Structure formats: C-alpha cells, structure tokens
Amino acid sequence: MTHAHSDHATPGSQRYLCxxxxxxxxxxxVHAEAEIEGLPYGKATTxxxxxxxxxxxxxxxxxxxxxVEQRGRVEVVSGDYKVAPDGTCAAFEVVxxxxxxxxxxxxxxxxxxxxxxETTTEMLAWWGGNRDAGRTSVVFAYALGKAQRxxxxxxxxxxxxxxxxxxxxxxxxxVDVYRDAGVALPEVDTSTDGSRKACKGKGLVVAxxxxxxxxxxxxxxxxxxxxxxxxxxxxxxRRRRGVDRGFVVSDHADWPGLLDTIRATGCRSVGVTHGxxxxxxxxxxxxxxxxxxxxTRYEGESDSEKEPPMTTDDHG
Amino acid sequence: MRRFTQLxxxxxRTTRTSEKTAALRRYFEEAPPEDAAWALAVLTxxxxxxxxxxxxxRAWAGEATGYGDWLLGECxxxxxxxxxxxxxxxxxxxxxxxxxxxxxxxxERILPLAQMTEAEQRTALLGAWDAFDGTERFxxxxxxxGNFRFGAARKVxxxxxxxxxxxxxxxxxxxxxGRYTPSVAAFGALLSADDGDNDDPARPxxxxxxxxxxxxxxxxxxxxxxxxxxEWKWDGIRxxxxxxxxxxxxxxxxxxxITDAFPExxxxxxxxxxxxxxxxxxxxxxxxxxxPFGSLQKRLNRKxxxxxxxxxxPVVFMAYDALEADGQDLRQTDTDARRAVLERxxxxxxxLRLSPLIAFESWDELAVLRAESxxxxxxxxxxxxxxxxxxxxxxxxxSWWKWKVDPYTxxxxxxxxxxxxxxxxxxYTDYTFAVWDxxxxxxxxxxxVTKAYSGLTDEEFAKVDRFIRGHSTGKKGSFRExxxxxxxxxxxxxxxxxxxxxxxxxxxxxxMHRWRTEKKPTEADTxxxxxxxxxxxxx
Numbered sequence: 118m119t120h121a122h123s124d125h126a127t128p129g130s131q132r133y134l135c136x137x138x139x140x141x142x143x144x145x146x147v148h149a150e151a152e153i154e155g156l157p158y159g160k161a162t163t164x165x166x167x168x169x170x171x172x173x174x175x176x177x178x179x180x181x182x183x184x185v186e187q188r189g190r191v192e193v194v195s196g197d198y199k200v201a202p203d204g205t206c207a208a209f210e211v212v213x214x215x216x217x218x219x220x221x222x223x224x225x226x227x228x229x230x231x232x233x234x235e236t237t238t239e240m241l242a243w244w245g246g247n248r249d250a251g252r253t254s255v256v257f258a259y260a261l262g263k264a265q266r267x268x269x270x271x272x273x274x275x276x277x278x279x280x281x282x283x284x285x286x287x288x289x290x291x292v293d294v295y296r297d298a299g300v301a302l303p304e305v306d307t308s309t310d311g312s313r314k315a316c317k318g319k320g321l322v323v324a325x326x327x328x329x330x331x332x333x334x335x336x337x338x339x340x341x342x343x344x345x346x347x348x349x350x351x352x353x354x355r356r357r358r359g360v361d362r363g364f365v366v367s368d369h370a371d372w373p374g375l376l377d378t379i380r381a382t383g384c385r386s387v388g389v390t391h392g393x394x395x396x397x398x399x400x401x402x403x404x405x406x407x408x409x410x411x412x413t414r415y416e417g418e419s420d421s422e423k424e425p426p427m428t429t430d431d432h433g
Numbered sequence: 434m435r436r437f438t439q440l441x442x443x444x445x446r447t448t449r450t451s452e453k454t455a456a457l458r459r460y461f462e463e464a465p466p467e468d469a470a471w472a473l474a475v476l477t478x479x480x481x482x483x484x485x486x487x488x489x490x491r492a493w494a495g496e497a498t499g500y501g502d503w504l505l506g507e508c509x510x511x512x513x514x515x516x517x518x519x520x521x522x523x524x525x526x527x528x529x530x531x532x533x534x535x536x537x538x539x540x541e542r543i544l545p546l547a548q549m550t551e552a553e554q555r556t557a558l559l560g561a562w563d564a565f566d567g568t569e570r571f572x573x574x575x576x577x578x579g580n581f582r583f584g585a586a587r588k589v590x591x592x593x594x595x596x597x598x599x600x601x602x603x604x605x606x607x608x609x610x611g612r613y614t615p616s617v618a619a620f621g622a623l624l625s626a627d628d629g630d631n632d633d634p635a636r637p638x639x640x641x642x643x644x645x646x647x648x649x650x651x652x653x654x655x656x657x658x659x660x661x662x663x664e665w666k667w668d669g670i671r672x673x674x675x676x677x678x679x680x681x682x683x684x685x686x687x688x689x690x691i692t693d694a695f696p697e698x699x700x701x702x703x704x705x706x707x708x709x710x711x712x713x714x715x716x717x718x719x720x721x722x723x724x725p726f727g728s729l730q731k732r733l734n735r736k737x738x739x740x741x742x743x744x745x746x747p748v749v750f751m752a753y754d755a756l757e758a759d760g761q762d763l764r765q766t767d768t769d770a771r772r773a774v775l776e777r778x779x780x781x782x783x784x785l786r787l788s789p790l791i792a793f794e795s796w797d798e799l800a801v802l803r804a805e806s807x808x809x810x811x812x813x814x815x816x817x818x819x820x821x822x823x824x825x826x827x828x829x830x831x832s833w834w835k836w837k838v839d840p841y842t843x844x845x846x847x848x849x850x851x852x853x854x855x856x857x858x859x860x861y862t863d864y865t866f867a868v869w870d871x872x873x874x875x876x877x878x879x880x881x882v883t884k885a886y887s888g889l890t891d892e893e894f895a896k897v898d899r900f901i902r903g904h905s906t907g908k909k910g911s912f913r914e915x916x917x918x919x920x921x922x923x924x925x926x927x928x929x930x931x932x933x934x935x936x937x938x939x940x941x942x943x944x945m946h947r948w949r950t951e952k953k954p955t956e957a958d959t960x961x962x963x964x965x966x967x968x969x970x971x972x
Contacts, residue, residue, distance in 0.1 A: 226500060227508045227521040341447075350521070352445075353513050353858035356584075361447050396507050403501065 119196025120180035121146050121261060134162075136171045138207065139179020141294050142261070158207060174198040175209030176368050177262030178295055184212050193382065194218040197391070199367065200374035203233060205262075205269050205300050209378075217384040218411055221392035222369045223347055230347070230371045236364055237274035240267070243343065243362055244279050248319040253340035257326040257360065260287035262368050264323050265295045265302065267345050270366070271321070272303045283308055283316045285324035285333070313337065326358075347371075379406075436464050437472055437535045438569050445584050453585045457593030461624070468535035470620035474613060475576065476583055476590045481539060482547040484579035485554060487515055493555050494519050497562060510911060513858020516574030526566040533564070543576055588826075598624040606639045606825070612690070637673040637684040638710060638756050638764065641824045643815060643833035650796045650816065650836065660819050662768055663791040663799055665811040666835050667751050668726050668927070669716035670733075674698065674750055674785075676705040677760075683715070683750075691715075694732050698750050701784040708760030709778060712823075713752035713788065723810040725929050726941060752779060753788035753815075756823060764823035771823065806838045812926065813837035840924035842946055843868065843963060846879055846954045847919045849912045850901045853886060861901045861913065862886050862894050864945075866923055868936075868958045875955030879917055882936045882963065883925070888945030897948075920952040921945050928966050938963055 118126050118135040121142040126133075128147045135143050137155030144153060156162060158181065161170040171181035176197040183194045193214040202208035240256075247254045258264040264284065271278060284292060284305045296302050305323075306312035313336055316322065326344065328334045342360040347367025349355050355363035370378060375397065379387055388411040389397045401408035443456035457476075461469055475481065491505050498505075500522065512518040533542075542561055546554055565573050575581040585593075595605035608623050648654070655661065671686040681702035683692040692699050695715060705711075717724035717732075728746050755775040756764055763771050772790075779787050791814060793799040803814050814836050821832035845866030853862035863886040867879035889897065897919065904916040924946035931939035938960075 225508050225511055226498070226504065227512055227518060229521070351512050351859065352517055357857060357859065359448060361449075393507075393511075396504065400504060 118143055118181075119174065119183060119194065120176055122177075122197070125196065134169075136173075136179045136181040138298065139181065141297065142177070142179045142291070145261075145290055145294065158210075172210050172212045173207035175200065175202065175206060178206045178265070178298055178300070180206060182210075182212055184214065190215050192216040192218070193384075195220055195378075197222070197368070198370055198378070200370050200378060201230065201233070203266060203269070204273065205266050205295060211378060211381040213383050215384060216386040216388065217379060217382045218388040218390060219375060219379060219397075220369065221375065221389050221394050221397045223367065223371050224375055224389070224393035224397040226372045228347065228350055228367075228371045229373060230350075230365060230367060233270055233366070234274070236366055237270045240271060240343075240364055241275055241279065243341070244271075244321055247341045248279050250341075251318045251339070253317055253320060253322055253337040255322045255324065255334065255337065255340045255342045256345055256364070257329065257342065257358075258288075258323055258345040258366075260285070260325045261291045263345055263366065264288040264325075265291060265300065266368065267323060267364075267366060268292065268302050268305070269295075269300060272301050278303055278321075280320040281306070281312070281315045282321045282323065283312050283337075284322070285328060287325055288323055308333065308336070434535050434538050434565075434569055434572065435532045436460070437468065438572055440464075440472070441572055441583065442568060450589060453589050454593045454596070457585060457590060458596045461594055461597035465534065465536075466617045466620050470615040470617055471535050471539045473590070473594070473620060473623075474615040475581055476585065477587060477609065477613065478581075479613070479615075480579040481543050481576055482579070485546060485558070485577050489551065489554065490515060490519065490558070490574075493558055494523060497524065497559065498522055510852065511859070513852050513854065516571055516578050519574050520567065520571035523562050523570070526570070527563045530564055538573070539576070542573075546577060594623065599626050608636070637675060637682075638712075638762075638823075639825045640671060640673070640686050640712070641833060642827040643835040644827065644830055646816070646834040646836040649800055650834075652796065655796070655816070658793060658796055658799070662772070662817045662819055663793055663802075664753055664788050664815045664817070665791065665806070665809065666813045666815045666837060667714040667716055667723065667788070668810070668812045669714040669723065669729060669751070672713065672715050672750070673756070674702050674705075674709075674711045674713065674752070676702050676707060676709040679707065681705075685715075691733065695748055697748060697784050701750065701780075701782040704780040704782055704785075705778065706759070708757060710755070710757035711750070711752045711775070711778070712754035712756055713750050716749050716751050717746050718749040719747065725810075725927060749784050749786050751786050751788045754823065767820045767822060768817050769819050803836060803838065840926055840942075840946070841928070841966065842922050842924050843882075843940075843958045844920055844949060844952060844956065845882065845923050846917045846957045847897075847915055847921060848879055848881060848917050849909075850897075850915050851911050851913070857894070860894055861898045862889075864897075864921075865912070866921060866943075867917070868960050868963065870936075870960050872959050872961035874957065874959055879954075879957075880936050880960055882934070882938060882960070883923060883940045883943040885921075885923055885943045885945050888924075889948065893948055917954050920949040920954055920957055922947040922949055928963065930967055936960055936963075938967060 118133055121139060126143055126146050131151060133143060133147060133151060133153045134156060135153065137157050140153050140155040156171050158171055158173055161168050168186040170184045172184060174180040174182045174196050176199055180196060182196055185192050191214040193212045195218060197220050198209055200209050244254045256267055258267050282303050282305045284307065286307055289307050292302055292305055317337055322337050343362035343364055344355065344358050344360045345364045345366040347365060347369055349363030350365045385407060387401055387406055387408040389408060390411040390413050394410045398408045398410050440456060440460040444453045447453060491502060494505055495502055508522060509515050509518045546557060549557060561573055591605050591609060592602050595602040598605065613619060673684045675682045681699045682690060683695055683698055685691050717728040732746060752775060755771050755778055758774050758778060763774060776787060779785055791802055793802060799814065806813050816834040816836060818832045824832060845868055847864045848867045849865035850861040851863040852858055853860055863884060865881050865884050867881045869875060869877055870880040871877040900919060901913060901915050905913045906916055907914040923943050925940040925943045927941040929939050930937060
C-alpha cells in the first residue's frame with residue numbers, strides 16, 4: 118500500500134504491507150481482522166525473490182514509494198507524492214531507479230505551488246477577518262491528510278490561533294492518529310452543543326466538502342467558506358464550488374515538482390499514471406525521454422484531490 | 434492598477450452581493466476619478482479594444498515559456514480561460530515596479546494596441562509580461578480580451594454607483610443607459626447628486642420586465658379578470674422609441690442604440706411630437722402577421738442597411754406603452770391611463786402599430802385564446818394589472834406577467850460536448866444533440882440539430898460530465914465526441930429553416946428540459962418529425 122486514500126487502499130484483502138508509520142492510518146480504512154505488516158522506510162524485504170522497500174512520498178502520514186529490485190534492475194512506483202516537506206509526514210526522498218512510475222494529478226504547467234507560509238498567512242487573515250465580522254470560518258478539506266495539513270499550517274503559523282477549532286468526525290479520527298504520531302496540531306473538538314457555542318462567529322470549522330448544504334454545517338451559520346485544494350489554483354474550480362475563498366494547499370507534486378523528480382531519479386524510462394498522463398508523456402517524449410502511459414483502474418472514486426472537484430457530494 | 438486589482442479581489446473573494454456592492458462603492462468613492470472612469474467602463478461591459486487575437490497571444494506565450502502550442506492548448510482547455518492560463522504559465526515578472534494607475538495602463542498600454550502592427554503588439558505584450566505579475570497580469574489580459582466578466586452583475590455595479598452618488602438605483606440606471614464614454618467629466622456627472630438633467634434625449638427609461646406565469650391564472654391567484662389587461666406576447670426585439678429634442682432614437686433592452694438598423698422606424702418616429710417615449714416590440718411583419726424572429730436578426734447584423742432591403746424584411750414597431758408624452762414622465766400613472774395616451778399618440782403610420790388588447794371575460798376564455806398563439810405567430814399572452822404603474826426592471830412582482838405557450842420538445846441524443854465558460858470552465862456543460870436523419874427512429878444516421886447548455890442541475894451536470902470523460906470517442910478541436918447513449922428532452926420556442934446547418938433546421942432558445950435516463954438512443958426523435966413542424970409553422 119503506498120498510502121491510505123481509498124482509491125489506493127481498499128478493504129477486502131487479508132494481508133496488507135505498508136510503511137510502519139502508515140499502519141495506524143491504514144488500520145482506519147480496512148477490516149479490523151485484516152493483517153497489516155509495517156515496514157520501516159528504507160528497510161528491504163524479499164517477496165518471491167524480488168527485493169522490496171518503501172520510501173517516504175511526502176503525500177500524507179505513512180505514504181510511501183515502492184522500490185522493487187530484481188537482478189540489478191530497479192523500478193520505483195511513486196504512489197501519490199509531494200516534493201516540498203510540510204511537517205505532517207516524512208519528507209519525500211528521491212530514489213534512483215531504472216524505471217519510474219509517476220503520478221500526474223497536476224501534470225500541467227499551470228500548476229505551480231507557492232510556499233505554505235504565504236498560504237498560511239492568507240488563511241489566518243481570512244479567519245481573523247471573519248471573526249471581526251462575526252462569522253464562523255469553514256474550511257473544506259479532505260478528511261485524511263489535507264485536513265491535518267491545514268490544521269498543522271495554522272498551528273505552526275501563529276503563536277495564538279484567532280479562535281477555537283471544531284472538526285467533523287471523519288477528520289477527528291485522523292487528527293488523533295496524526296497527533297499520536299507526534300504531528301503538531303491544535304486542540305480540536307467535534308461538533309457538540311458546547312463546542313458550537315464556543316466556535317460560532319469566531320472559530321474555525323474543518324470538514325470534508327460533503328457537509329456543504331447539510332444541517333451539520335448550518336448550525337455554524339453565519340459562516341464564510343473556503344476550500345483547501347491544489348485545484349483552487351484555477352479560478353473556475355473555486356467559482357463552481359460556490360465557496361468564498363480557495364486556498365491552494367496540495368498534497369501532490371506540481372508541474373516543476375514532477376519534472377524535477379523524474380530528472381533526479383536518473384531513470385531511463387518513465388511510466389505516467391493517475392492524472393494528465395497523455396500530456397506529461399507527450400512532453401517528456403519531446404524532451405527526449407522514454408515515456409509511456411500506465412493505465413489505472415482506480416480513477417474517479419477517491420477521497421483525495423485526485424481529480425477536479427465536481428459537486429459537493431463528490432469527494433473527488 | 435493596484436487599487437483596481439484590490440477591488441477585483443474583494444469582489445472575487447466573496448459570494449455575497451452585499452459585500453460585492455460595498456467593495457464597489459468604496460472603490461467609486463475612493464479611487465482617483467481618472468482611474469474609476471475607466472474601471473466603470475470595464476465593469477459595465479465595454480470593450481476597450483478589439484481583442485488581441487488568441488492565436489498571437491499563444492504564439493508569444495510559446496516564445497516566452499518555451500512550451501509547444503499543443504501544451505498551451507491543453508492548458509487553455511483545462512483552465513478554460515486564456516487570460517488566466519497565461520497569467521499562470523508565464524515566467525514571473527522581472528523586477529517589482531512602482532504602481533501604474535489604471536488610467537495609464539489603459540491609455541498607454543492597452544488603447545494603443547489597436548493601432549499597432551503585429552510586431553509592435555508583440556513588443557508591447559512582452560513588456561507588459563515583464564511589468565505585471567499574478568492577479569495584475571490576469572487583469573491586464575482580461576482588459577485586452579474584450580469579454581471581461583468581473584464577477585459583479587451590471588445591476589450590482591449600478592447599485593454601488595447609485596450608493597456612491599447618493600441617488601436612487603433607478604435614477605442611476607437611467608443615467609447609465611445609453612452611451613458612457615469614459616472621462617473624468619462623464620464619471621463626475623454620473624456621480625453628481627442632483628437629478629436635474631432629464632433633458633438628455635439619449636436616455637431611455639429602464640425597461641419594466643414581466644415575470645413568467647407558470648400556472649394558468651385563476652380568480653384565486655390573480656383576482657378578477659376585469660382587473661387585468663391582456664395583449665399578445667410578441668416575439669421580437671423589446672425597444673423604446675424616443676422622440677426628444679428633434680431626434681428619434683431606438684434603444685433595445687440591452688441598452689443598445691439600434692436606430693441605424695431600422696431607418697423606417699426612425700422615419701415613423703420623426704412623425705411623433707417632441708417629448709414622446711414609447712415602449713414596444715420591433716417585429717418583422719408581413720401584411721397581418723409577424724415573421725419569425727430570424728428575419729429580424731439579418732437586419733441587426735448589418736450596420737448600414739440599404740433601402741432596398743426593406744422590401745424583403747418589412748419591420749414594424751408594435752407599441753404597447755407610453756412612458757412619456759409632451760415631455761411628461763407618465764410612468765407613475767396607471768396602465769389604462771397610459772393606454773389612453775398611447776392610442777392618442779400613434780400617428781397612424783403603417784410602421785408604428787398599436788398592440789391590440791385581447792378582450793376576455795373569464796380566465797378560461799383567455800386560456801382558449803392563448804392556445805391560438807402559435808397560429809398567430811406570437812409567444813403567448815401578456816397580462817398587465819390595470820391599476821399598475823410602470824415599474825423598473827423585474828423588481829416588483831405581480832403587475833406584469835408573461836403567460837407563454839408551452840415549448841416544443843424533441844428527444845435528442847448527445848453526440849458532442851464542450852467545456853463551459855466562467856464558473857463552468859472545467860466541466861463539460863455545452864452539448865450538441867442529434868436526431869435520426871430519416872423518418873424512422875433508430876434508423877440511418879444521427880444528425881446534429883442543436884446545441885444546449887442549460888436546464889440541468891449542478892448534480893446532473895456533474896454526472897453527465899463524468900459520463901463524457903468515460904465515454905469520449907475522439908476529439909475535434911474543443912469538441913469531444915461522445916458515445917451516443919444519453920437521451921435528453923430538448924425544449925425550444927420555434928424552428929426555422931437554415932442553410933447554415935447540416936440538418937437544414939435551426940431551433941430557437943433550445944435548452945435541456947429533462948434528462949431521459951429511461952430512454953435508449955434508438956428512441957430519439959427524427960429529423961422528419963422536426964421538419965414537419967417547420968411546414969406546419971405559420972409563414
């Protein structure tokens with residue numbers, strides 16, 4: 118398992134292998150009886166004569182690239198990855214290889230991330246402005262990874278947060294897992310009469326996008342809404358979502374990140390999957406690289422930011 | 434341009450109309466008038482220049498980035514907006530520069546582009562890319578692209594300007610309808626507090642708009658029929674014919690001056706006495722019946738009309754209201770009083786007609802008459818409350834109703850899809866629909882008959898978008914070929930013969946009425962059945 122997003126980790130198997138850091142994350146996603154084996158980053162194991170090791174992918178807590186080696190040939194499957202370190206998980210490591218299978222979620226030159234600091238400042242200013250206007254600040258973020266990342270950015274971005282934080286139950290499960298792993302996160306409550314009273318008009322709510330338009334969310338009114346996702350780099354995506362603000366926070370590599378990583382692995386062949394596969398393959402070929410599309414069966418049914426957000430009830 | 438950029442962000446970063454209005458008002462009050470004068474032109478939808486061609490912009494962006502045109506095309510198609518695409522992919526601007534006021538950007542960087550050769554334009558654009566970054570760069574591209582939607586509806590801008598001037602929004606709409614030429618003087622005049630300049634002959638009144646009546650009127654819902662006046666709902670161009678200060682002007686509801694396209698109406702208006710404003714409909718007319726709307730469009734598309742053309746498409750102004758007579762604003766008087774004035778005013782010229790009242794005793798009787806609409810070449814009936822004054826826009830509900838006949842419908846198969854624009858630029862929301870080309874359902878080939886992009890819920894659009902992504906069979910430019918599987922009921926208001934379309938027909942106001950998930954493509958309608966509609970139509 119490269120990581121515990123549901124388009125990669127599905128329940129139903131009897132045995133799973135993932136990074137040891139990722140074990141408690143994956144455990145939330147599969148049957149209680151399933152056997153999960155955790156492998157420390159960088160430590161090799163042998164399966165059917167193939168040497169297998171896992172390496173940090175920087176995507177979310179426990180996310181890993183998979184390195185396989187047989188008879189001197191090395192191939193690496195990136196899984197989902199993000200190049201810039203962020204403090205909620207082990208930073209991405211370049212793993213030299215002969216063939217590199219890379220994701221391409223944001224494989225277009227229009228996607229170039231800024232540093233987190235700038236985004237954190239913007240989020241805090243937005244929160245403060247809402248508090249001054251007597252409105253709750255609501256950030257929509259995917260329950261695993263993105264939500265914890267946003268909370269970590271805010272927690273480490275300022276000495277004292279502008280107000281209390283309430284999170285959706287789906288977010289809370291993983292906040293606990295992250296906190297146990299030593300990630301710095303603010304105190305959070307789930308939605309109760311008491312926590313709502315403290316939060317309403319001044320606090321921050323972090324919830325998956327599916328709560329938009331539900332009674333769960335309406336209890337925090339009046340509020341201002343924001344969506345935290347790499348897709349928010351495009352104005353049309355935000356406007357279609359109908360949210361007030363879009364904060365560009367992604368757990369994937371941007372265009373320069375993809376290209377730099379491919380180059381740094383020293384690979385002679387690139388397989389491109391999950392995303393703008395054809396664009397990236399064509400571009401790499403123009404640059405003289407050997408590249409091909411690796412088809413996937415798992416697009417469009419994820420709870421991560423794998424594809425542009427379509428509607429509010431779609432976790433895409 | 435920083436203050437203007439700040440305004441853009443303030444408007445763009447909220448979905449609340451009250452906050453957009455407040456941001457605009459602050460801008461109009463605070464910004465230097467020489468900048469605000471230009472901002473207002475842009476905000477009310479004026480084009481600054483004929484846009485610099487996309488092809489050129491993409492070619493120069495290719496030079497600046499080193500990306501091939503195909504890759505810029507992929508980016509453009511994914512983002513859905515070239516201005517935004519360019520602002521995202523171009524290298525960062527060189528050095529930070531002092532702020533350039535909006536007036537200077539417009540007058541020194543943008544307006545001169547119109548007179549430049551291609552090589553000069555290229556130099557100018559590369560210079561601008563070095564000067565502007567981020568949102569400023571995006572706005573610069575929007576200003577030269579000719580179709581800038583700021584995220585604030587015209588009405589919001591008008592309300593904000595009215596608040597800044599301290600006048601009624603209706604007064605501001607009145608001041609703004611007509612031609613606004615950006616200048617400190619014109620902007621100052623708009624913002625002036627007093628309303629003593631009603632003598633300007635070039636300004637129409639804000640049009641009063643009717644609400645749609647969905648259910649047949651009843652005594653319970655509408656009251657007694659005797660409290661209402663009924664007319665046919667004409668299918669033409671809503672317009673005001675103005676005779677003031679020795680001039681005749683014809684204004685369309687889109688605030689466009691269309692006098693030049695209809696010289697015979699100008700001639701008829703010249704016979705009216707000074708200080709007259711009539712509200713009505715411009716119609717193509719043949720003896721005693723209106724002609725299909727399409728015949729009017731031929732006129733509108735020509736700027737200068739040769740006299741000989743009139744014989745082909747005779748045009749009348751069907752007057753149904755008098756807004757001003759003898760220089761007096763009549764809008765506060767009631768429907769019957771204005772009607773009496775209207776009947777007195779009309780000079781009896783053949784091109785200036787009086788929209789007849791429909792006599793009816795009961796709502797049931799009116800329903801029977803309404804059923805004649807198609808045969809009469811009209812869209813249905815209009816109901817106007819006898820005691821109502823002439824309102825503004827669509828604000829006060831309940832005085833004017835349009836009761837249209839039910840639309841035609843046809844079951845079509847989706848065959849192509851394109852991305853939408855603006856809010857929907859990342860979704861496939863613009864579809865092309867086809868019917869079977871013969872007389873037998875499911876036989877022969879599917880021939881495209883119309884496009885439509887409205888009528889589905891956001892949820893349905895998302896589902897259809899997903900189907901398209903999973904069932905695309907090819908690409909033709911910005912069109913995706915889609916496996917012909919989804920059936921939609923398309924509603925439309927009329928049908929015309931067309932030699933510009935392969936199918937030979939063109940539908941008016943097509944929109945998706947229903948997604949027929951229960952129907953198979955073989956059950957879609959045929960071109961034969963559509964063409965029979967064409968023959969049955971009154972000519």
